[in-house]
Amino acid sequence: MSFDGSFTHSMEKELTSLLVTGRVSKINQPYPNELLLTIRAHSKNHTVLLSANPSYARVQITKIPAANPAVPNNFTMVLRKHLSGSILTSVNQLDNDRVLQFHFSGRNEIGDQTSLMLVVEIMARHSNVILVDETTNKVIDAIKRVGSDVNRYRTLLPGSTYVNPPKQDLLNPFTLTNFEMIQKLIIQYPNVDVLAEQLRSTLQGLGNDTSLALAHELHQEGNLADNFKNFFKKFDEPTPVLSELDNNKINFTAFPYPDTVENKTFSTLSELLDAFYASKAQRDRVREQGAVLIAVVRKQLKKNRNKLKNLDKDLKQTEHADSFRIQGEILTTYLNQIERGSNNIELPNFYDDNKPITIQLDNSISPSENAQKYFKKYQKLKNAVKYLHEQIEITQSEVDYFESIQSQIELANPEDLVDIRLELEQEGYLRNHDQHKKAKKNRQKISKPEKYVSSDGTEILVGKNNLQNEKLTMHTADKRETWLHTKDIPGSHVIIRSFDPSEETITEAANLAAYFSKAQNSTKVPVDYTKVKNIRKPNGTKPGYVIYDNQTTLLIDPDANLVAKLRQ
Template identity: 55%
Template structure:
């Protein structure tokens, strides 16, 4: 089931019980399209997510942690101005549409009563979140400003009067069952009936309409009774996650009776959505937070790989440098046989009596100049070898570093992206914003993620190069155990114990494999060694260390075990 009108109905019903009468205690906007309201209700804090994301728009209570930006957005400041300390009077769904109104009672600067509304429209790429003055329906602000030339249907800018999206002229199925008997009679096939139901009743996604079509054919009751029984389920939802034979998952507000899918139920709709959206939404948030980082790293990788190829070609050519020397010597020896204007000549080869050597000439220069040209080419290639080898080493190190950054972005949580951006600024890949101060920004390094082995031993995992360096070189004890996936980009992992049990060592190795480029692989080699044997070469890039005396474990990453260790 999609987050359609029926799911919205069930969600509003659930949230109303938990939040109505609660006070807004905290407001933040951790991501561009999403707002978090912490509502204090029934002696508990509820983090309410209001998402106007183009793909994952939704409203729910979420337990997924998030990091606040250092500087609040203008929209956040407006929300705090009008809603800080406000009382949530009601949550209302507009008909059976994907529009939810959160109406608040508050007081303005003069102490007068004021009614403010947050209107969340969950409509794909047109999703938006409005802050309204309920007195005159004026838009105080909205999370996405849209210029009039981009939307001529209604104004989407602060100061304009709020207008609801154009009406669909459909029937709210929670209010009326008009025409249902005629539809079932005229369209007996479930697939065809489902399409007609979508065209008649408001807020039905295709999967919901198909479930309804099948339910209407229950012969034990009348069509009208089947219709009302189906929609009554959404007032007492059974949050359900289903997985089909192909591994595709879906969520539903009602129980799914289908032997072809596996199902799992959750205590609440919000917990269901947390489980369903965690990986999907987190990855999308990382892409949003990363901004142009992915583009910059890809371009730098492409540039360095092209450079590496050219250097390798130059080095391969230098292997044949002696051929240019021999040709120069032969031309000098037989200079009298060479005349200006010749394009090639075949001369005896005193290094190989049985095979004369054919030599290409330039017809624009004289014999001695042709000979000198070959000597110059020989000398240039010989001189280039040392430089090319030096550049090859630097370029390979650059590629390894960038590949490591790319892997970190792929594995990162949204809160990790800012540190990666700061690191790239420090390394010169991103231009620093122009400021009066010439000082580079100070790197505020967050704490690595912490896990606990089965025996309670603390295990720390660095999630980016800055965390890796701090964890390995400054935080870890010299006798702690350091782990890293072998020959691939990945996190530094520290077991905070000198002699860990075998199971603890295996669990830490599993974490090292999971937080690496080899996350989706089987039998991943992981090196481990005491921290005292780790060394960082002078001038090395962030996150790069060398070590010796390591031992190797082979493990298979398992997300379920990672979650257990995290808990």
């Protein structure tokens, strides 16, 4: 499972066939390390993702929408200045390395011809996207600037000379003609795993899975050179597959590799990567952009869970309140038998068949004061019971609230984090750094819920956070429409925009409610549904909190494929 040099070779072929001669029409940078170029080629618009994400660096054409920031950053503005309207003349791979070069021809502001190169280097945490002036070989800018204090050999700063990544002393398998070294390796290392390791040290651009697949291929009967060439020929005519391995992990490859349990094919490499990275990259973006929110939620959960434990501990101590009352009454009854200055006394317990009971005394006070001391302890604990129950209820509601926020962040798209941040600021859990600035003319608008359409064409709306949920249920929905939510589980509010929905639509909406909840990966998830008129919001409760009645409960197995089918 790697975007290695051989996979990059296949991607270079795909991008060349689809994009070359196309014109750059849009440039956006929705996330810190990811760039989107819209290139119109062959009468179609293609959105090209250039990612320098440390975990998911890649190049592909994507169909996954992304929300762009309100204000573009400096790198985006530089690219728009130099690349907008330019023509993509070619896409080239550097040897068999994970480096792709996009060559553009355009004109500058005074009309002179320009030759620019946008380089994407896929190198884990060192991944980068660099704009280079091919005429002077100078760096115009980079998505990650690298100064001499970080890398003396290769600085990536505006005005510095562009130097290719250090060349590996390995053989390019796509141009190899002499196979004597490969033959020696096969003889010397008959074990497939060991041979795969040696192939990675000899050939350029082989990931772990590719080298292992090649080792299997070279052990097949037939001519060594033919087996080798046929293996790499498949990268020129890929059949992209998403495979399930023996260890239940999912792998993407340009064609089926050995030892896969099940393969799902795609028409292009880009569609394959969209399917593989859609949720993984999205979760990474949410973690990156929502780091502050995640930290706040974790801190509040830890604090309230610890408080809940202490309150439960104090409540257990109140169970002994009656024993203090009993000891006080016994002391009061036998005051005349108690000598001042005693540390303890044994008296008959008339609440337990006059069995003797030892009562501890404070020798610095009178017997009567000792009795009053026990009554005060009893009264204090008795009063504490009511207070503790109230505090436990409040603290538990805080835990439930932050567990729901945590669940919403886990299910959120990056653009949903804005509403969650706003909610935490409004509730006082997160400081609003803009509060001392000039008041904004317009209040921040709550984003719209996600829209889905059932099999019979009925519109279904899904709130993705508490502010969306509250607006959707309490303001947008008609009282005659149907509301759904997972039973006693944090999740989204779902509204069926129909006064009389079909059973099929209700089931599909219930699937959405189960999928967009904390129980997304569970089975038999209970989902309640009722009319919106049965929903009520108690005064003073948190955003998104409601109570309801007259509900019906369905048990649902969340289905991601159904969710994708219903999405609009």
